[in-house]
Amino acid sequence: MDKAFKTEELNSLSRRDFFKKTASVSAVAAAAILSPSSLFADDENIVHHTQWGTTLGNELNENPYGLPSKYEHNVVRRTSSLMSSAGDMHAAVSMTPLHELEGIITPNGLHFTRTHNGIAQIDPNKYRLMIHGLVEKPIVLTLEQLKRYPSESRIHFLECPSNGAGEWKGPQFNSLQFLKGMMSASEWSGVRLKTILDELGLKPTAKWMLAEGSDGSEMGRSVPVEKALDDAMIVWAQNGEALRPEQGYPVRLLLPGWEANLCVKWLKRLEFSDKPWYAKEETSKYTALMPSGKAIQHFYALEVNSVITSPCPEKPWSDLVGGELVEIEGLAWSGHGTITNVDISLDGGKNWVEAKLKGLVLPKSWTRFSYMHKYVKEPLLLQSRAVDDSKNVQPTVNQEKAIMGVEGVYHRNSICTWEVTLKGEVNNVQVRSI
Numbered sequence: 111m112d113k114a115f116k117t118e119e120l121n122s123l124s125r126r127d128f129f130k131k132t133a134s135v136s137a138v139a140a141a142a143i144l145s146p147s148s149l150f151a152d153d154e155n156i157v158h159h160t161q162w163g164t165t166l167g168n169e170l171n172e173n174p175y176g177l178p179s180k181y182e183h184n185v186v187r188r189t190s191s192l193m194s195s196a197g198d199m200h201a202a203v204s205m206t207p208l209h210e211l212e213g214i215i216t217p218n219g220l221h222f223t224r225t226h227n228g229i230a231q232i233d234p235n236k237y238r239l240m241i242h243g244l245v246e247k248p249i250v251l252t253l254e255q256l257k258r259y260p261s262e263s264r265i266h267f268l269e270c271p272s273n274g275a276g277e278w279k280g281p282q283f284n285s286l287q288f289l290k291g292m293m294s295a296s297e298w299s300g301v302r303l304k305t306i307l308d309e310l311g312l313k314p315t316a317k318w319m320l321a322e323g324s325d326g327s328e329m330g331r332s333v334p335v336e337k338a339l340d341d342a343m344i345v346w347a348q349n350g351e352a353l354r355p356e357q358g359y360p361v362r363l364l365l366p367g368w369e370a371n372l373c374v375k376w377l378k379r380l381e382f383s384d385k386p387w388y389a390k391e392e393t394s395k396y397t398a399l400m401p402s403g404k405a406i407q408h409f410y411a412l413e414v415n416s417v418i419t420s421p422c423p424e425k426p427w428s429d430l431v432g433g434e435l436v437e438i439e440g441l442a443w444s445g446h447g448t449i450t451n452v453d454i455s456l457d458g459g460k461n462w463v464e465a466k467l468k469g470l471v472l473p474k475s476w477t478r479f480s481y482m483h484k485y486v487k488e489p490l491l492l493q494s495r496a497v498d499d500s501k502n503v504q505p506t507v508n509q510e511k512a513i514m515g516v517e518g519v520y521h522r523n524s525i526c527t528w529e530v531t532l533k534g535e536v537n538n539v540q541v542r543s544i
Contacts, residue, residue, distance in 0.1 A: 201327075203225075208419050238252060243320075244312065244382040256344065265475050266367070269369075273291075278522055284423045295476040298345045300343045320332055323377060362374065372410065399519075409521065417440055447474070449471060453465065453495045459543055490530040504524070
């Protein structure tokens with residue numbers, strides 16, 4: 111029977127001595143479980159009280175909105191001068207730290223951001239949305255009037271069509287965040303555009319919609335009426351709160367699965383016509399340049415895609431011991447529908463094994479995949495390959511280049527490769543195999 115300690119005796123012992131003494135009094139228990147002394151005696155955070163465990167914490171409402179832990183200070187969006195088209199941060203993009211995320215929802219403060227004229231600060235009391243052109247009943251809505259329509263919430267990803275653009279000729283960034291961080295996923299809340307249009311009435315000749323923003327760039331994009339009447343949304347909330355200014359507060363357009371550039375922020379106007387507008391952002395920009403030198407316009411839906419998020423250059427395997435079981439995890443997505451399966455290759459695409467899809471599997475949303483691997487300290491070439499319910503298969507680098515060439519920077523969805531070295535370091539490489 112274990113020895114019982116009196117209260118005064120316990121008080122005279124240090125926590126370290128107590129663990130050592132209790133570990134030695136029961137040979138039977140020591141044979142059945144790990145000795146407490148071997149587990150705890152050398153861990154100062156166990157054998158001594160921690161500072162936060164012996165003092166008052168912060169007052170409950172010190173930060174009325176709430177803040178991340180100060181120890182998560184490195185989990186932030188990041189940008190690069192290469193991502194700026196104007197030489198400053200007014201026309202630029204910041205990337206989401208994909209390697210630090212869990213699940214399929216991106217926190218609002220980490221959602222990737224693209225601006226063309228800085229972040230507009232709009233007074234919601236002065237906000238107006240005009241819907242006109244080839245509609246039976248043109249209308250101007252205040253924010254409150256817009257919110258009176260029946261709302262719904264849906265989870266979808268947003269991706270810049272130039273996500274991964276730096277890789278079109280070869281690896282550029284040894285970083286997952288800079289390689290694929292121009293995307294995020296959120297729960298969006300607002301009204302289905304079709305609900306409003308059913309009330310206003312579209313004229314039969316209406317074939318196109320112009321979505322225009324109210325920031326200084328007045329971003330304008332032409333959208334086929336079919337999309338407007340399908341799953342397009344006018345949204346005012348993201349992940350349960352009002353849109354943040356960098357995401358288009360108070361209102362933006364959402365076109366699930368299509369280029370994020372089309373999802374116009376700070377939305378002020380929807381005009382309907384019988385032809386597209388050929389705005390700057392759909393002529394000189396956001397077109398798919400082909401090997402022939404010609405460019406494809408009105409190139410909207412984002413292709414099936416995937417990337418391994420762990421390991422990655424920011425999360426190497428350098429601390430693993432040979433023989434450990436480790437999870438290979440990543441994200442898959444498709445603007446054409448729902449991910450049906452993801453395969454993993456450890457040898458650069460020579461052999462493939464099926465990964466497990468985990469968590470929610472939703473259309474035009476991120477999907478998590480996982481594969482358990484026994485680490486044996488050998489060089490690896492890790493790849494993932496996604497398939498969606500339209501039977502689209504993520505292509506190899508060579509397959510993509512055969513169609514897209516090497517000059518086009520948009521809609522690059524070829525298979526990404528992480529080289530894992532003998533030391534467990536992870537590098538961004540390209541495998542030029544068929």
